[in-house]
Amino acid sequence: MGEFDGRKALVTGGASGIGAAIAARLAAGGATVAVLDRELGELPAGQIGVRADVTDDAAVRQAVSEAVEKLGGLDILVNNAGIGAQGDVTANDDQEWHRVLDVNVVGMVRVTRAALPALRKSDAGAIVNTGSIAATAGLPQRALYSASKGAVLSLTQAMAADLTEAGIRVNAVNPGTADTPWVGRLLDSAPDPVAERAALEARQPHGRLVSADEVAGAVCYLASPTSGSTTGTSIAVDGGMQGLRLRK
Template identity: 75%
Template sequence: MQDFAGLKALVTGGASGIGRATAELLAARGASVAVLDLDPGSVDKPLRGYTADVSDDASVRAAVAAAVADLGGLDVLVNNAGIGAQGTVEDNDDDQWHRVLDVNVLGIVRTTRAALPHLRDSAHAAIVNTCSIAATAGLPQRALYSASKGAVYSLTLAMAADHVREGVRVNCVNPGTVDTPWVGRLLSAAPDPAAERAALASRQPTGRLVSAAEVAGAVAYLASPLSGATTGTALAVDGGMQGLRLRPAGQ
């Protein structure tokens, strides 16, 4: 497919994991792609890498301006940068709450705010935010992370309403547990990494973790000009975790 031919895309947190898979897929389908990341050193052609910290407004504005200038415009923004947190509502101190909300929620605000003037000039403007199954399902030991992603879900709907008449579509993807380097680091810190991986896999009806490529495919669907009538949508990519209730195996 070359449905992104001639389009310009920007992906935050695009040096690894879901962001990298998304950036590479958009490029393979014809887009010119800029990646914003804290460390874009691993980003190579055809992608363009730019250093940016989504928790710093000046950094974001400078990186977006440089990327748009080099690309020659902007049609697609993928707000993917984010960080995680574990624990109940008692376990994270105020500094952790401020940090996660600053990156996961305000990071989207800062990047979108810098990108919107350019997106309004596009005939195929689309924004896709990386949300999470944690926004719609109660997961244990994820109070802070869930709160941040619940905000992303609501923010996506509000942005879609605000900008639909400007020709800017806004959607989000809600992945389940994705097999990324970040999840790998969490697993390696567990007392029994193999058992923890098996537990994460078993809670998804498909019996396995979601791949970064599968999430990238959903992002590309929402961002594509072929999906011009889709806005204000949250697309679950969770192996059926949100909607399916299977009997135990063998029953």
């Protein structure tokens, strides 16, 4: 018997990177998985694809409704869709601030709003939000991104408080710098990609980038019906970046 046998899951941003790893891990545990993304590509066999941009409320409602219908219900929502941003507090104009917050924060709200009626019918409803270590550690040149992920962390706690009586648990995973397509693009745009990768690896105490599979493992722990007493919290998957201060 798989840990998620009989469970139905929806993963936003699930067509690539961390989202794809989460979807694969849930499916391997026995869940029936739907992926919501702007570009679906070729999903693994058995996964259900629904297309939507999380900044479009009507499209989100339609896509979530379609996913719930095809899944036959919903037990797990993973709010993983998000975008990055670079620079200090002066680096991004108002339009970019609105764009990033619209995707990373309000997009999460839109999907959750649409999914809640189905989640309320589950006997073990769970929401897992993808945050970032940028929410709890001051990182250079990440002002806008950090603000968005700080909002995700606070939103997670507030949602957990509101949904406890409905039997829906809400938690977050805070990855460190992960080996994802977005980080790959950052490295490619750096003047010295090799030196930039070395710097990103060195700032995490275990000396390397976090893997998408490691983040997926934490998400699945929080989503599991066996974690029934875990709600309103976050797990850092960051190689010790948040909590450790090693002597060099």
